[in-house]
Amino acid sequence: MKILLATLFFSFSLFAESKTENLSANETVKKSERQAVVSLARLGMSEYSYNLSVIFCPLPPKGKEQKCFPQKNWKGSFSQNEFDKLFATDLNQLVSKRYDIIKFVGSRAFISTATGDLSANIHKTASFPFSKGSKENFQNKTLEYLNKSSLEKILSLSTDRRYSEMSDVEKMSFLRTKGKERGIPFEVAEKLVNSAYAFSLYYGKIEGSVKIVEEEFEVMGQTMTRFIVTFDIPADMTLFVNKFDGNKFSLYKKVETDRSNSIMGQFSPSMIKQAGEKPTNRNSKELLTSVFSDLFKENLIALNTKLKEDRNFKIVAPIENIDGFSLEIAMGCQEDIRIDHPFKVVRNENGDEVELGFFKVRKSGKNCKLMPEEDRENSVASVIKGSFEPYDLALEHPWTGVFATISAGTDLTKFSSNDIDLDGGEFKYTQIGLKADLGYVLNSSALSEVWLDIFGQFGIQEDMNNTQTLGASEITGAGVYGGGLEIAKRLNLFGGIYTDLGFGTGYRIYKYDYTPLNSINSHDLEIKYAYADPFAKFGYNFSPNIEMFGKVGYTIPFGVDHSLKYEGEEVVDSPYFENGIDADGNLNFSFGMAFHTSFASVFANIFSAPPSEVCEEMK
Structure with missing residues (x-):
């Protein structure tokens, strides 16, 4: 099946400073019409088969380190139709109802415009000649198809000098005659003569590896097992934009997601799946289908964002x-x-x-x-x-509403035991996160400038100086890590300055090297707690893509717990820990930057349908 999509772009004159020229330019903008861009909706593929190496990490014996072992490769294949269906599901993220859409199916043309749908009989065109192969071969076959079909003959009419000098009535008659000669009805020909670009999309070879990690977790006091499956496969998609110059189509530009050169591109939740049973080659295709379904949507959002960097598509x-x-x-x-x-x-x-x-x-x-x-x-x-x-x-402005964030900070939270200050706990950290404007992602006015930030933290804490309270000669900080989320409402003030008022929650784990009194044997002390964090941020927008901010918050720990282990075995009879360990909340400060990313990443799955779908429902 060959599916051709027609899309529009807006091209307007610049405005001069005088009111008269501005008004004239305004009329030019108002008269700007939707224009057609022909696009092949069939997804070009390098291969239909896959061969992935597999590593499995089973649960280790108690007190032992988890080890990983190679498994039999996962092998299988997809059909072109299966890929096309997955691809078409979220194609509206790139080609939405903002565009006029023309589909050629067999001997009929289906046209969807802003005001209605119609269909017409046409002569059956040749099948698209590409099945699978290299990116270069796909592009060559695309140009061959476009330049040898009756589409090119109709497109060339738009550059005919006689056509440009005709009145509107004469143009209609001319198109009816020429379209009939080429087996294309007037309604289709009228759209095609306004075409300037053709789109085609390509996805690379499916190769790489899979890592399966078995882990335990607790639900309502019961220990359960799950398998975390992480795919490491190429994820780049390429959009070829071909331009018609009056005689033939040729490459105008190539837009690539370029994930391999982007930190946020390489981090994709689409690549991580969870299973209740150990996955095998038998259900590998089912897992890969889920991966590609999410990944295609994420890539199409990224391509749409990158395409809008071109003035012709803004x-x-x-x-x-x-x-x-x-x-x-x-x-x-x-x-x-x-x-x-x-x-x-x-x-x-x-x-x-x-x-x-x-x-x-x-x-x-x-x-x-x-x-x-x-x-x-x-x-x-x-x-x-x-x-x-x-x-x-x-x-x-090309935008996804998603930013990568990085900040450095200090948390003044300290620990105590039996109301005795342990003189330690304050730590300095680096925080890396991904935040999104929920108003944009969900297209919700109720959530305008409401930002959700998902983050991870790691850092180093101070040593505990009051060690004898816990029966130790030395308690040395060995690192802190954790993660959480923040949600905040932004108030834009003036000149790019803003303030965020919000609330965060998270979980932290502190690790210490603990040496008991009268001993040289180092133990592993771990203190962990959940926390709430009301905060305020003050920031500055350098542009829609770059922000700088400072934060002040107050950490409120709860659910504090600890464990003391020696060579992997828990020490349960130490009298120094009978009263437990408490975390005393305090201020936290940080300073950081946020950078826009064309990858919606974890937020791609909740990205709403294009707003123009509202207009489609009115038909």
């Missing part, structure tokens, strides 16, 4: 109705404008485009083309940074 609109820090743009859900969607603002000064700042959309206007024009709404936005005037030009 949405552009003039600013309207400025009132203080509030403004409007004549775009909305029909163009997939999300809540908290950032737009950069530029102005034409003496022929040069000057960047003025950026704003974020707070209300995505309902502006479906099926609605009467007088009922369509503008999107309402608030200024984050900069000063703007009516008719300054707003350019869609």
